Amino acid sequence: MTSVRPKLKADIPKVITAWDVATGATVYQTADRNWSENIADAEVVVGEAADAALEAAQGDELRILDPYVMEVTADGEVTGRETLRETIRATGPTTHTEFHKAARGVVDA
Amino acid sequence: MYRYDEFDAQIVRERAAQFRGQVERRLSGDITEDQFKPLRLMNGVYLQLHAYMLRIAIPYGTLRGEQMRKFAHIARKYDKGYGHWTTRQNIQFNWVALKDIPDVLDELAEVEMHAIQTSGNCIRNTTSDQFAGATAEEIEDPRPWCEIIRQWSTFHPEFSFLPRKFKIAVTAAENDRAAIRVHDIGLHMRRNDAGETGFEVIVGGGQGRTPHVGVTIKPFVAKDQLLDYLEAVMRVYNRFGRRDNKYKARIKILVSETGAEEFTRLVDEEFEAQRDAEKIVLPQAEVDRITQYFAPPAFEDLPDTSDVLEAAKAKDDAFARWVRVNVRPHKQAGYGIVTISCKPIGAPPGDVTDTQMDVTADLAERYSLDEIRITHEQNMVLPHVKLDDLFDLYQELDSAGLATANYELISDIICCPGLDYCNLANARSIPVAQDLQNTFADLERQDDIGELKIKISGCINACGHHHVGHIGILGVDRKGEEFYQITFGGRADEKAAIGQIAGPGLRAEDVPSALERVIETYREVRSSKDERFIDALERVGHDPFKEALYAAG
Numbered sequence: 001m002t003s004v005r006p007k008l009k010a011d012i013p014k015v016i017t018a019w020d021v022a023t024g025a026t027v028y029q030t031a032d033r034n035w036s037e038n039i040a041d042a043e044v045v046v047g048e049a050a051d052a053a054l055e056a057a058q059g060d061e062l063r064i065l066d067p068y069v070m071e072v073t074a075d076g077e078v079t080g081r082e083t084l085r086e087t088i089r090a091t092g093p094t095t096h097t098e099f100h101k102a103a104r105g106v107v108d109a
Numbered sequence: 110m111y112r113y114d115e116f117d118a119q120i121v122r123e124r125a126a127q128f129r130g131q132v133e134r135r136l137s138g139d140i141t142e143d144q145f146k147p148l149r150l151m152n153g154v155y156l157q158l159h160a161y162m163l164r165i166a167i168p169y170g171t172l173r174g175e176q177m178r179k180f181a182h183i184a185r186k187y188d189k190g191y192g193h194w195t196t197r198q199n200i201q202f203n204w205v206a207l208k209d210i211p212d213v214l215d216e217l218a219e220v221e222m223h224a225i226q227t228s229g230n231c232i233r234n235t236t237s238d239q240f241a242g243a244t245a246e247e248i249e250d251p252r253p254w255c256e257i258i259r260q261w262s263t264f265h266p267e268f269s270f271l272p273r274k275f276k277i278a279v280t281a282a283e284n285d286r287a288a289i290r291v292h293d294i295g296l297h298m299r300r301n302d303a304g305e306t307g308f309e310v311i312v313g314g315g316q317g318r319t320p321h322v323g324v325t326i327k328p329f330v331a332k333d334q335l336l337d338y339l340e341a342v343m344r345v346y347n348r349f350g351r352r353d354n355k356y357k358a359r360i361k362i363l364v365s366e367t368g369a370e371e372f373t374r375l376v377d378e379e380f381e382a383q384r385d386a387e388k389i390v391l392p393q394a395e396v397d398r399i400t401q402y403f404a405p406p407a408f409e410d411l412p413d414t415s416d417v418l419e420a421a422k423a424k425d426d427a428f429a430r431w432v433r434v435n436v437r438p439h440k441q442a443g444y445g446i447v448t449i450s451c452k453p454i455g456a457p458p459g460d461v462t463d464t465q466m467d468v469t470a471d472l473a474e475r476y477s478l479d480e481i482r483i484t485h486e487q488n489m490v491l492p493h494v495k496l497d498d499l500f501d502l503y504q505e506l507d508s509a510g511l512a513t514a515n516y517e518l519i520s521d522i523i524c525c526p527g528l529d530y531c532n533l534a535n536a537r538s539i540p541v542a543q544d545l546q547n548t549f550a551d552l553e554r555q556d557d558i559g560e561l562k563i564k565i566s567g568c569i570n571a572c573g574h575h576h577v578g579h580i581g582i583l584g585v586d587r588k589g590e591e592f593y594q595i596t597f598g599g600r601a602d603e604k605a606a607i608g609q610i611a612g613p614g615l616r617a618e619d620v621p622s623a624l625e626r627v628i629e630t631y632r633e634v635r636s637s638k639d640e641r642f643i644d645a646l647e648r649v650g651h652d653p654f655k656e657a658l659y660a661a662g
Contacts, residue, residue: 024161081589093529
């Protein structure tokens, strides 16, 4: 694993995040077990559902790599100790704002 | 400059073809990520926060216009229109798609370039003095020996799976611009009493979470014994270096734990034990062949001074300042060494756009005998510019945003990509550098402060060399918040030292004002304008600077 991230308690809302194999883009797992560059499309999972979602992601090596769970609010907003890192992954570098996902129309500005 | 022979060219082409097959198998699912990861790392492909990052080797930081132009093309076609110079004199592209990397490697092979030895536990790209072959300070050009080390170390079967990565730097000047004392092996070219040129061998330097200044284990190794001696060092490291804990696997830990004296004994024992059959006999003809590639270019016979230059300086104050700050003496009369700052105020340190790369390529061909150097301080150098041409060159650099007169000044900051890009970082570093550049933007003020090296890392791996900054800044994570630990007194030169932590970390927004107070203290205590920050710090001690750092409120 490239990303060894902090362990999260079972009852914390989470989304599964990873990187697209072909492009390296940051992606999030959706409810239909697909992947989107937009965190707003991610399925929020808790408890055993999160374990199952992560297991499914780990079996999806053809499309993504290094999946892990990240903390979000019940509404799917980035939160927790890694808020800055995950916000940067979700939106783009705080420098080079011209490269933000919003600039490509991937996420809302 | 060295040109690849048929063997070099074949190696690079075959390596690119091999990686193309590996990428295809990964994308088709024939190999897993666990199987693929070591293969991609051996080809300089990392996974960062937003994308893959491709690191390309620039051996000893030397390249020609055609190669720079290829970087511009890659930046435009496969990335987002820019590249980033690294502290190993390499280039990184931060947004390259894996599916495109085989094509990028094919394109690089067309101009004798590749990503070999830019990652993994092997001997990495050998670095050197960016002024090599141009400065009068050196006893001879060290680059033929960098090239010999490159050829010896590339795909060396015995040293392809070392306990950890291994970095070698070489200089031949007393003023060390290559930071050789914070390398796994630093080689300083020296003359012995008989007037022969050889190498002082310094081992066990490094940064990261346990910084060490290297120790001299051999004051003089003759040229014809260099590779044998390096092999002896590598064998001792390969045998005794720790593989159970990656944080204790670098040679600096082995040297520190074994003791320099015992480590030297082990190396000498290994060196003596090499049977004659094992000795690497460097054919003199081959040494001569390689050296010939680095023979001084066809300099013109010119006077020491230039009336054209003096007239332009008299007319244009900004140009005069740039000449004073960014141009250094050349060994050849009538020439100068030009540092092109890649630290314009407020921009990410070390970034250059595709357009700037194209401009630099053109200018190198027209004004610098087709030579460019990349520095470990993330700048570019045109090593051979006629003094008569400096004003024309300056104007063209200025038009391209490449004429910032801040070489070695407070805004010439080494900075890692930090949390904006890096998967290992704990805190951002580029915004801190930009805030400092904006705070000290005034060039008059920078000039008054004089030489001052700030180096910023976004985590303890120290890619931004913060340990050896006159002022070092280390980003740390404290319960999800970024804080910045300040160190004083580090230096990477011939008097290399590791900086000492001043005290508790600061919030990002407090760093510029805290350093302003430190700088004011320096201006108050310096004995004259000529006493540099680092010299004043060493003379008066750290206490006044620590007090200033924490004086707020």
